[in-house]
Amino acid sequence: MTVLPVLPSAAAACCSPVTAGVLDDDQAEALARTFKALGDPNRVKLLSIIAASEGREACVCDLTEPVGLSQPTVSHHMKLLVEAGLVAREQRGRWAYFSIVPGALDSLAGALAPRP
Amino acid sequence: MTVLPVLPSAAAACCSPVTAGVLDDDQAEALARTFKALGDPNRVKLLSIIAASEGREACVCDLTEPVGLSQPTVSHHMKLLVEAGLVAREQRGRWAYFSIVPGALDSLAGALAPRP
DNA sequence: GAATGATATTGACGAACGTCGATACGTGAC
DNA sequence: GTCACGTATCGACGTTCGTCAATATCATTC
Numbered sequence: 526m527t528v529l530p531v532l533p534s535a536a537a538a539c540c541s542p543v544t545a546g547v548l549d550d551d552q553a554e555a556l557a558r559t560f561k562a563l564g565d566p567n568r569v570k571l572l573s574i575i576a577a578s579e580g581r582e583a584c585v586c587d588l589t590e591p592v593g594l595s596q597p598t599v600s601h602h603m604k605l606l607v608e609a610g611l612v613a614r615e616q617r618g619r620w621a622y623f624s625i626v627p628g629a630l631d632s633l634a635g636a637l638a639p640r641p
Numbered sequence: 642m643t644v645l646p647v648l649p650s651a652a653a654a655c656c657s658p659v660t661a662g663v664l665d666d667d668q669a670e671a672l673a674r675t676f677k678a679l680g681d682p683n684r685v686k687l688l689s690i691i692a693a694s695e696g697r698e699a700c701v702c703d704l705t706e707p708v709g710l711s712q713p714t715v716s717h718h719m720k721l722l723v724e725a726g727l728v729a730r731e732q733r734g735r736w737a738y739f740s741i742v743p744g745a746l747d748s749l750a751g752a753l754a755p756r757p
Numbered sequence: 758g759a760a761t762g763a764t765a766t767t768g769a770c771g772a773a774c775g776t777c778g779a780t781a782c783g784t785g786a787c
Numbered sequence: 788g789t790c791a792c793g794t795a796t797c798g799a800c801g802t803t804c805g806t807c808a809a810t811a812t813c814a815t816t817c
Contacts, residue, residue: 543746565775713766
């Protein structure tokens, strides 16, 4: 089958700014889910490593050593980042390449500090 | 003694953008700690309630009912938000007023999506 | 001082999380 | 087909988290 689609949970967070009125339960839930994905130092670091990599993508083999975690653990963290809509996974040959979803971080930033 | 000072953990996060190079352990830790504070739907909602309140501040008594949690639980969440540097606490008379730290959310947004 | 009201802390509980080793799954090479 | 390699899943473990009832702390009023 095709490439698995990005879950819309994070994308939905793009338009409910924290400071623009009381959030309803769904909005708060969606935002918290995305923030929770960023609530682990290793995941934040993984994100920065991907962003700093050549072509802004990296495979698990590139990520294991910098964070000092086992391969299953890195795979687990990447799954969470993908499910949060922050990272996209693409299988090319034997390797799985991860890249930052364009606009995902910007949308989240917009939910924190809406631009006028 | 005086008003407890805002912990610099969140403020320190203002200048280490996720996408501008590999973060070191301290930067990743500081960012993740702040995001973790936002990783609970009730805390996100509490933040939005404060932002939407008159004068952009609220006491625990105003916060308990909207989130449907007990007073100790709300107090616990507020403590986490204060420790994360996102919210300031000010004692006025019998009441403790909470307000969003100016610039805290903007700094965090800047760490997610740096403005050029 | 004692009493009242608002908030914080404590102690406990189940649930979720981060981590790993072992193992299963895909993919390309032979 | 079989083999080797990269990645994902599974099962388990200790730790952290979210929640509450009970209690303690602090500020005001009497």
